[in-house]
Amino acid sequence: MVATMLEMKLQKIVTMEMKLQKILKKKICQHGKDECLGNHIQDCVLHAQLTPLQKVEFVTCQFLNGSATKKNTQCAKLESTRRWIYECTKPNGDWIIYQKESERITNLYHFSEVPAIVYNEKFDQSLQNEATENISQSICTQLKRMGIEKALYC
Numbered sequence: 799m800v801a802t803m804l805e806m807k808l809q810k811i812v813t814m815e816m817k818l819q820k821i822l823k824k825k826i827c828q829h830g831k832d833e834c835l836g837n838h839i840q841d842c843v844l845h846a847q848l849t850p851l852q853k854v855e856f857v858t859c860q861f862l863n864g865s866a867t868k869k870n871t872q873c874a875k876l877e878s879t880r881r882w883i884y885e886c887t888k889p890n891g892d893w894i895i896y897q898k899e900s901e902r903i904t905n906l907y908h909f910s911e912v913p914a915i916v917y918n919e920k921f922d923q924s925l926q927n928e929a930t931e932n933i934s935q936s937i938c939t940q941l942k943r944m945g946i947e948k949a950l951y952c
Contacts (some may be wrong), residue, residue: 835869835887836860841896842886846879851946858934858952 843856852875859873869887874880886892907914907921914921915929917940929936938952 832869837900838887838891838893838897839869839871839883841893841900842883842891843874843879845886845892845896846882848879851941854937854941858937861933 840857840860844853846853848856855875856873856879860870863870863873871880871883874883886896903916904914907916909921909926914926915933915936917925925936925940928939934952941952
């Protein structure tokens with residue numbers, strides 16, 4: 799059996815606010831604390847011990863349910879994932895490390911808009927445009943291109 803993998807990174811709002819945050823030494827999110835926590839949850843899930851497909855399904859579920867900017871773990875299918883999210887999003891949790899990685903990637907690609915989506919370590923503006931129109935459809939299209947037809951939420 800050949801394993802097919804789609805690596806996806808979602809870049810959040812990390813622009814001028816990132817520079818200001820470094821000066822003020824505190825976290826600033828464009829849409830407030832809920833958005834920050836939603837970003838932390840997403841970062842934690844994308845670094846969790848889940849398959850790439852499980853990660854994509856979680857993120858797609860978040861967007862479809864409007865919970866991408868809320869403290870909400872309803873998209874986590876496993877209790878172990880919910881526990882991981884809880885531990886990871888604590889004030890001194892691992893989300894801090896993952897946020898720094900998000901900032902590094904944002905600086906690397908110089909995105910013109912955020913949130914941005916990076917598939918398989920490559921940023922493609924046409925795929926970004928597709929994701930901007932309909933992120934869940936964009937993710938599902940990429941999964942189908944990779945030969946994954948039975949993704950949940952597609």
